[in-house]
Each structure stands twice: as C-alpha cells, then as structure tokens.
Amino acid sequence: xxxxxxxxxxxxxxxxxxxxxxxxxxxxxxxxxxxxxxxxxxxxxxxxxxxxxxxxxxxxxxxxxxxxxxxxxxxxxxxxxxxxxxxxxxxxxxxxxxxxxxxxxxxxxxxxxxxxxxxxxxxxxxxxxxxxxxxxxxxxxxxxxxxxxxxxxxxxxxxxxxxxxxxxxxxxxxxxxxxxxxxxxxxxxxxxxxxxxxxxxxxxxxxxxxxxxxxxxxxxxxxxxxxxxxxxxxxxxxxxxxxxxxxxxxxxxxxxxxxxxxxxxxxxxxxxxxxxxxxxxxxxxxxxxxxxxxxxxxxxxxxxxxxxxxxxxxxxxxxxxxxxxxxxxxxxxxxxxxxxxxxxxxxxxxxxxxxxxxxxxxxxxxxxxxxxxxxxxxxxxxxxxxxxxxxxxxxxxxxxxxxxxxxxxxxxxxxxxxxxxxxxxxxxxxxxxxxxxxxxxxxxxxxxxxxxxxxxxxxxxxxxxxxxxxxxxxxxxxxxxxxxxxxxxxxxxxxxxxxxxxxxxxxxxxxx
Amino acid sequence: xxxxxxxxxxxxxxxxxxxxxxxxxxxxxxxxxxxxxxxxxxxxxxxxxxxxxxxxxxxxxxxxxxxxxxxxxxxxxxxxxxxxxxxxxxxxxxxxxxxxxxxxxxxxxxxxxxxxxxxxxxxxxxxxxxxxxxxxxxxxxxxxxxxxxxxxxxxxxxxxxxxxxxxxxxxxxxxxxxxxxxxxxxxxxxxxxxxxxxxxxxxxxxxxxxxxxxxxxxxxxxxxxxxxxxxxxxxxxxxxxxxxxxxxxxxxxxxxxxxxxxxxxxxxxxxxxxxxxxxxxxxxxxxxxxxxxxxxxxxxxxxxxxxxxxxxxxxxxxxxxxxxxxxxxxxxxxxxxxxxxxxxxxxxxxxxxxxxxxxxxxxxxxxxxxxxxxxxxxxxxxxxxxxxxxxxxxxxxxxxxxxxxxxxxxxxxxxx
Numbered sequence: 059x060x061x062x063x064x065x066x067x068x069x070x071x072x073x074x075x076x077x078x079x080x081x082x083x084x085x086x087x088x089x090x091x092x093x094x095x096x097x098x099x100x101x102x103x104x105x106x107x108x109x110x111x112x113x114x115x116x117x118x119x120x121x122x123x124x125x126x127x128x129x130x131x132x133x134x135x136x137x138x139x140x141x142x143x144x145x146x147x148x149x150x151x152x153x154x155x156x157x158x159x160x161x162x163x164x165x166x167x168x169x170x171x172x173x174x175x176x177x178x179x180x181x182x183x184x185x186x187x188x189x190x191x192x193x194x195x196x197x198x199x200x201x202x203x204x205x206x207x208x209x210x211x212x213x214x215x216x217x218x219x220x221x222x223x224x225x226x227x228x229x230x231x232x233x234x235x236x237x238x239x240x241x242x243x244x245x246x247x248x249x250x251x252x253x254x255x256x257x258x259x260x261x262x263x264x265x266x267x268x269x270x271x272x273x274x275x276x277x278x279x280x281x282x283x284x285x286x287x288x289x290x291x292x293x294x295x296x297x298x299x300x301x302x303x304x305x306x307x308x309x310x311x312x313x314x315x316x317x318x319x320x321x322x323x324x325x326x327x328x329x330x331x332x333x334x335x336x337x338x339x340x341x342x343x344x345x346x347x348x349x350x351x352x353x354x355x356x357x358x359x360x361x362x363x364x365x366x367x368x369x370x371x372x373x374x375x376x377x378x379x380x381x382x383x384x385x386x387x388x389x390x391x392x393x394x395x396x397x398x399x400x401x402x403x404x405x406x407x408x409x410x411x412x413x414x415x416x417x418x419x420x421x422x423x424x425x426x427x428x429x430x431x432x433x434x435x436x437x438x439x440x441x442x443x444x445x446x447x448x449x450x451x452x453x454x455x456x457x458x459x460x461x462x463x464x465x466x467x468x469x470x471x472x473x474x475x476x477x478x479x480x481x482x483x484x485x486x487x488x489x490x491x492x493x494x495x496x497x498x499x500x501x502x503x504x505x506x507x508x509x510x511x512x513x514x515x516x517x518x519x520x521x522x523x524x525x526x527x528x529x530x531x532x533x534x535x536x537x538x539x540x541x542x543x544x545x546x547x548x549x550x551x552x553x554x555x556x557x558x559x560x561x562x563x564x565x566x567x568x569x570x
Numbered sequence: 571x572x573x574x575x576x577x578x579x580x581x582x583x584x585x586x587x588x589x590x591x592x593x594x595x596x597x598x599x600x601x602x603x604x605x606x607x608x609x610x611x612x613x614x615x616x617x618x619x620x621x622x623x624x625x626x627x628x629x630x631x632x633x634x635x636x637x638x639x640x641x642x643x644x645x646x647x648x649x650x651x652x653x654x655x656x657x658x659x660x661x662x663x664x665x666x667x668x669x670x671x672x673x674x675x676x677x678x679x680x681x682x683x684x685x686x687x688x689x690x691x692x693x694x695x696x697x698x699x700x701x702x703x704x705x706x707x708x709x710x711x712x713x714x715x716x717x718x719x720x721x722x723x724x725x726x727x728x729x730x731x732x733x734x735x736x737x738x739x740x741x742x743x744x745x746x747x748x749x750x751x752x753x754x755x756x757x758x759x760x761x762x763x764x765x766x767x768x769x770x771x772x773x774x775x776x777x778x779x780x781x782x783x784x785x786x787x788x789x790x791x792x793x794x795x796x797x798x799x800x801x802x803x804x805x806x807x808x809x810x811x812x813x814x815x816x817x818x819x820x821x822x823x824x825x826x827x828x829x830x831x832x833x834x835x836x837x838x839x840x841x842x843x844x845x846x847x848x849x850x851x852x853x854x855x856x857x858x859x860x861x862x863x864x865x866x867x868x869x870x871x872x873x874x875x876x877x878x879x880x881x882x883x884x885x886x887x888x889x890x891x892x893x894x895x896x897x898x899x900x901x902x903x904x905x906x907x908x909x910x911x912x913x914x915x916x917x918x919x920x921x922x923x924x925x926x927x928x929x930x931x932x933x934x935x936x937x938x939x940x941x942x943x944x945x946x947x948x949x950x951x952x953x954x955x956x957x958x959x960x961x962x963x964x965x966x967x968x969x970x971x972x973x974x975x976x977x978x979x980x981x982x983x984x985x986x
Binding site: 369370372392393394396397403405410411412413414415416417421424425426428429432435436437439440441443444479 | 793794796797799851852853854856857859860863864866867868869870871872873874926930931
C-alpha cells in the first residue's frame with residue numbers, strides 16, 4: 059500500500075476571468091488528520107470541490123490519485139463510491155426526517171420486494187450513532203438536534219458509506235466550545251479506525267491541537283505543507299505562511315484628518331435568530347468623522363451580523379447594547395429609523411439583499427430615499443432621473459442609460475449602484491460590507507476612490523473585509539473580530555497582516 | 571508605513587472600457603427602440619388589436635356594433651375592477667383567491683339592508699364598502715403581520731366568506747333592488763344636452779377625455795424636456811395623440827348611438843386613471859414594485875413591508891366591494907353563488923396583461939387590456955354561438971400562451 063492515500067497533482071481550475079487554483083498539489087498520508095488553511099478566497103473550498111467531483115473531471119487540469127488509482131470523478135456520487143465523503147459548512151440534512159432516514163437517504167437499506175427494511179436501518183443507525191458518540195434515538199427528527207449533533211449525524215452518514223477519506227469544511231465554525239472539543243476527539247477516534255480526514259479550518263488552535271500535517275494555500279497556490287510534529291511549527295508559523303505575500307494591489311492615497319466621533323456602539327450583543335448562541339458578544343467600537351475604520355474577521359466571526367444588527371436590527375434577536383450618534387444615544391429599531399439617524403449599510407451580497415435586479419438604475423438609486431423625491435406621497439419621476447443621472451456620472455457607472463436594468467450590469471457597476479443608493483440617503487456613517495467582493499481590480503480602485511471622497515467630505519466609513527491588504531490599504535484604524543468579540547483595535551500604522559491574523563484567530567479562552 | 575502605494579497610484583484610475591456612446595439628450599428616440607424595449611407591453615396591445623379585428627371579421631362586424639360594445643362594458647366591468655386590485659397584489663408577489671366570495675358577500679350585505687330592511691340605496695353601497703375594507707384588513711393582518719402566505723390566507727377567505735354569504739342570505743337569493751340601485755351598473759348618462767339620434771353628452775365626455783389625454787401628455791413632455799430627458803419627436807407625439815383620440819372617439823360614437831354613457835364606464839375610468847397613477851407615481855406604488863422585485867432588498871432599504879402588504883389587501887377588499895356593488899346592481903339582486911370564479915378571471919387578466927408570476931412586474935393598464943382581451947374573445951365566441959366548453963378551452967390556452975410568452979421573453983432577456 060502507498061503511504062499516501064491521496065495525491066492531487068498540479069491542479070489548475072479556472073473560472074471565467076479568474077484563476078481559482080494554479081498548479082496546486084496536495085499529498086495526504088494514510089491515517090492522518092490533515093489540515094488545510096488559508097485566507098478566505100484562497101481556494102481551499104474550490105480544491106475540495108475538485109476532489110469530491112462537484113467540479114467534474116475535465117473542468118480542471120491536473121491529476122487525482124486516490125488509494126493508488128487515478129480517478130476521474132464526474133460527480134459527487136463517483137467520489138462517494140470511491141470512499142470520499144465531504145461534509146459542508148452548510149449541513150445537508152433534511153430537518154423533518156429522522157436521524158436514521160437522513161443517514162440512509164439515497165443509500166436506503168432495502169429488504170424484500172425492494173421495500174426499505176426500517177428495523178434493519180434503525181438498528182444500523184443506532185450502531186453508527188454509538189460510533190460517533192451521539193446518544194440519540196435514531197427516530198428523532200434531525201431538526202430537533204443542535205448544530206453540533208447534526209454535524210455528528212453527517213459524520214455517521216459518511217461512515218455508513220464506508221468512507222476512507224472524510225473532508226470537513228470548517229466543521230467547528232458554527233459550534234460552541236464543548237461541541238468543538240467533542241468533534242475533534244471524534245476525529246482522533248476515527249483516525250484510530252484508519253479513516254483519514256482533511257479538515258479545512260480557520261481555527262489555528264484546533265489545527266495545532268489535532269492535525270498531523272497542515273497545508274497552507276494562498277491565492278490559489280500551495281505555499282507549503284508543514285509537519286506539525288516538527289519543533290517550531292506553531293500558530294505563528296502557520297500565520298506567516300497564510301499572509302506572507304507582497305501586496306500586489308494598490309490603493310489611492312489619502313490624507314487622513316479624523317474629526318469628532320460620529321458613531322459609538324457599546325456592549326452590542328446579538329443572539330443567533332434560531333440557535334442558542336451569541337453571534338456578537340459585547341462588541342464596542344467607535345467611528346469618527348473623516349475616518350475609515352476596518353473590521354477584520356474570518357468567516358463566521360460575526361462581522362455581517364454585527365453590521366446588520368446595528369442597521370435597524372435586520373439580523374438576530376435579543377439584541378442589547380447602545381448606539382450613540384454624535385455622543386447622543388439613538389434608537390434604530392427598524393431600517394427606516396436607522397436610515398433616518400444617518401446610518402447606511404451596503405450589503406456583502408448585493409444580488410440577494412442589495413438590488414432589485416429586474417428594475418433599472420434609476421429606481422434602485424432612489425429606493426432607500428424615495429421620501430426625498432416625493433411630495434405628499436407622489437414621486438417626482440423627473441427629479442428621480444436627474445438624481446440617477448448625477449450618480450451615473452459621479453460614480454462612473456458604465457451603462458447606456460439610467461433605464462438600464464441593474465441585473466445586466468457587471469459586478470463593479472452593480473456595486474456602484476448600491477453605493478449610489480446609500481449616498482442618496484445622505485448618511486453620516488456608511489457601513490460597507492465587503493465592498494469589493496467579486497469585482498475586478500479596476501473597479502476596486504474606483505470604489506476605494508469613492509470611499510476616499512466620502513471621508514474627505516466628513517463622512518464616517520466602516521469597511522468590513524476579508525482581504526487584509528485591502529483593510530491595511532484603506533483604513534485608519536482596524537478592529538478585529540473573533541467569535542463575535544472584538545479582540546483588538548490597531549491604528550493602521552501599527553497593524554500588519556500577521557498581527558491582525560493573530561487577533562482574528564484569538565479564541566475566547568485566550569482572550570481573557 | 572501607513573499607505574501602501576503601488577507604482578500606478580499616482581496615475582489616473584484604471585481607464586474604463588469605453589461606455590457605449592449614448593444618444594440620451596438627442597431629443598428623439600426612435601420608434602423601433604421604443605417598441606422593442608416595451609415588447610412585453612406592446613405585445614399585449616398587438617394581440618388585443620388582432621383579437622378585436624379577428625372577431626369583427628368572424629361576426630361580420632356585429633362585435634363592434636354600438637349595442638354590443640355597450641354590452642361588453644356592462645358585462646365585464648366588475649372583472650376589470652377586480653383586475654386592478656389583483657395586479658397590485660400580484661406585483662407585490664402575492665395572490666388573492668377570495669375575491670369572488672368577497673364580491674358575493676358585499677353584494678349580499680347590501681341586498682339584505684336595501685331589499686330586506688328597506689334602507690336607502692346609498693346605505694347598501696356604504697355597507698358593502700365597509701365590509702370589503704374589513705375583509706381586506708382581515709387578509710392583510712394574516713398575510714402582513716402573521717406571515718401566512720397569501721395563497722393560504724385567501725384560500726381560507728374564499729371558503730370563509732362564501733360561507734358567510736350563505737349565512738347572510740339564509741341560503742336564498744334576494745331581489746329585486748330599487749331602481750336607483752340598479753342604475754349603478756345598468757344606468758346611462760344620456761340626453762343631458764340632447765342630440766338627434768345620438769347622445770351629445772357621451773361625445774362631449776369623449777372629447778374631454780381626449781383633450782385631457784393630450785394636455786397631460788404635453789405637460790409630461792414639457793417637464794421631461796426641462797429635465798433634458800429623451801422624448802419622442804413632436805410629430806410622433808401628435809400622431810400618438812391623434813391615434814388614441816380616434817380610437818376613443820370611435821368608441822364614444824358607438825356608445826352615443828346605443829344607450830349613451832354607461833355609469834359603470836365612468837366608475838371604471840376613474841379607477842383606472844387613479845390606480846394607474848398610484849402604481850406609477852406614488853411612493854406606495856414604488857414600494858409595491860420594490861417588494862415584489864426583491865423583498866430582502868426592499869426591507870433593507872427601509873420599506874415598511876408589513877404596512878405596504880397590509881394596505882395592498884385592504885385595497886383589494888375595497889375594489890372587491892366596488893365589484894360586488896356593480897355585480898349585485900347588474901344582476902338586480904344577491905345570490906349565494908354570485909361571483910363564482912371571478913378571482914380566476916381577474917388573475918388571468920393580470921397575467922395576460924404582462925404581470926410576472928414571480929412578482930415585481932405588471933401594470934394596471936396591462937391588466938385592463940388583458941381583461942378586455944378575454945372579454946372581447948368571450949363575447950365574440952358567444953356571438954358566434956361557440957359552445958361554452960370550447961370557450962373555456964380557448965380561454966385556458968390564451969392564458970397559458972400569454973405566460974409562456976412572458977417566460978420566453980425573460981429567458982431570452984437573461985441570456986443577452
């Protein structure tokens with residue numbers, strides 16, 4: 059038998075306009091727990107999708123050797139058949155079906171006459187549950203279980219298919235500490251049974267605790283594979299690998315003259331809308347006029363949740379904490395109240411939450427401030443067109459006219475429409491959530507320029523971003539967020555990618 | 571080191587792919603562009619015209635005779651009234667299955683008060699409207715504030731209000747209404763200023779309508795020019811006014827040579843103009859489109875989604891009551907089974923008129939043309955003596971084709 063259960067050789071995967079993976083190689087030893095880490099968008103998930111056949115053979119270049127055989131998976135069924143199971147961040151269980159039904163979904167235990175033998179299925183399910191350490195009745199509907207237990211059901215499901223290689227994508231991102239610890243010890247037990255695991259994770263303390271090897275991916279390329287048993291390989295070593303690149307993008311220059319404090323948030327605490335855990339945990343921060351403040355955090359750190367809950371309580375429940383504008387406490391219980399108080403929030407998902415894609419530029423630009431264009435409830439359509447024309451010119455929105463349908467514009471131009479919409483509400487604080495996600499370098503530069511103009515005009519801007527170079531390039535001050543808590547605040551001249559990454563991965567128990 | 575400055579940082583921002591040159595302020599926009607941009611809307615007009623011509627030929631002109639045109643107006647007015655409310659409901663992404671039952675209930679309440687208790691006709695009218703508003707508020711409450719899908723709420727309403735109708739009427743029909751009440755649907759304004767063999771008043775109203783159209787069109791045009799926006803060339807504008815004027819006057823001419831101006835046509839005209847303006851120009855109308863186009867984006871733009879949804883259903887209740895009054899007046903009484911399947915006619919009118927199943931798209935005028943298309947078609951087939959069963963088949967196919975056309979258009983649009 060080979061020493062390596064899996065070898066991915068020179069994998070290159072291109073999407074229209076983007077090279078997601080470039081000559082990536084990965085070797086995983088039989089019986090290892092192998093961690094993969096890298097920044098958001100580095101290509102980790104893409105690599106796993108190539109491996110599991112989500113992107114079928116032929117849609118990428120390179121070679122996959124699994125268990126001594128060259129594999130060309132044409133779909134997820136092929137890879138499952140070969141013994142590879144992937145457990146995604148968003149769990150793929152049917153909440154209304156029982157644990158046993160979920161475990162054998164698509165892989166039903168047939169008895170005589172092709173009917174499902176439920177006695178056999180439930181008995182087998184009970185065994186599988188015991189092997190993952192979950193003490194639940196197999197007949198319990200999955201929807202009644204917490205996320206941690208659902209994750210275990212997913213693993214049981216994978217075990218039912220005689221899995222040889224288990225891939226877990228951010229398995230502990232949504233788990234509390236106890237559940238995380240339980241999951242990690244389960245991976246150890248599976249390892250003793252000869253099952254190899256690949257774990258994608260941002261949580262470096264978990265990686266150092268459990269992984270035998272760690273592969274670092276950056277910008278779609280393998281940087282290195284670290285042997286975790288070697289001396290000197292610790293969290294700092296991994297962080298150096300994750301961020302150690304030159305800044306190839308560029309940012310327009312700006313002189314910074316922060317003025318008075320505009321927004322102050324104190325002790326902001328938000329509960330998950332359906333689960334019993336805090337998504338934002340006593341977060342406090344301030345923003346001053348003419349200042350760009352960054353919020354850095356890994357996926358699942360609660361960045362968007364923090365912003366949306368401040369913006370008229372659009373996210374979460376049991377929200378507590380106080381918001382001050384210019385030193386006076388304000389209430390922003392609904393979105394329209396938040397807009398009236400001078401807060402604007404440009405979403406990270408502009409297609410889903412930001413734009414009416416079937417309408418034109420004009421109607422999208424006016425959508426959040428129709429009151430300014432109307433008298434006694436009647437909209438002045440000509441004034442509306444004039445406003446949209448002004449935005450099109452000022453923001454350099456590339457479209458034939460303001461009657462162009464927004465859904466047909468490019469990502470960068472759509473983002474400019476979103477910004478136009480919020481600027482037209484005349485806000486004092488703009489919260490921009492991933493303002494440059496999915497747009498090209500040229501458009502990014504334009505967005506940065508717009509941000510600079512805004513702060514020059516005395517606005518306060520908060521930028522949430524996954525790209526640390528971006529934050530370092532445009533912000534005056536950066537807060538780091540980890541597991542819903544503000545773990546640090548650095549002026550940009552003192553911040554480096556390494557120091558931010560240390561704070562972003564700081565866990566609760568270390569934070570004290 | 572505060573800023574990382576790349577080599578290009580001092581240059582101008584990366585130059586933009588040259589935007590297509592735009593003839594925006596040229597003062598004219600060509601007819602073909604106008605036509606293809608509004609293909610979905612103009613498609614329905616063309617289809618309507620084709621149906622009118624087709625049945626005029628098939629019935630050797632009978633379908634366009636003065637008496638028949640009056641008939642179409644009287645016979646389908648209540649469906650058109652319902653379609654106005656329904657298209658707004660559909661634009662917001664909902665549906666209302668209960669309107670047929672609400673038509674029956676409002677008519678029944680009015681009939682009980684006026685016929686059984688001898689109340690004056692206007693008491694019946696006001697009571698019907700009050701009931702309609704209450705029903706609308708009931709639906710609005712469940713849809714907007716409790717969050718139950720409108721399909722379920724109004725399906726329940728369809729059963730609920732049909733049952734209440736039976737209760738109110740004690741399961742028997744009531745008739746007849748006093749003659750004043752009957753005027754609402756079958757009354758005419760004629761002879762007010764005389765005319766020999768025709769009604770001069772009807773023609774006068776026609777002239778006023780055309781003049782109003784021309785003046786408002788001209789004012790819009792002037793305002794757009796002031797804001798430096800594209801407008802059609804002046805000859806084209808005149809041609810449009812003349813064309814509309816000819817159609818309206820021909821219509822008025824035919825009415826004037828039958829029984830004059832039907833009162834329900836006045837009611838309908840007022841409603842169409844009012845709701846056409848509300849949907850197009852009011853903040854409320856904009857919010858309806860915003861909710862239907864992208865609910866999440868509308869919510870995050872500060873639209874008070876619940877309030878808007880609530881009033882959409884209150885309005886539907888109001889228009890159902892108006893339709894209930896017209897229908898009870900026309901049938902000169904209230905029947906337990908009144909208004910059966912009206913909801914389907916109204917929904918069909920909205921979809922044939924270009925409303926999108928997914929919400930966010932549709933116009934009041936489109937729904938009117940969609941409703942009239944079905945009306946002209948049904949009426950024409952009746953004149954030809956086509957069997958009821960075939961009529962139903964044809965109507966079903968027209969609805970299917972209209973929505974298929976919509977879906978096809980959207981797919982093509984998406985691939986562009």
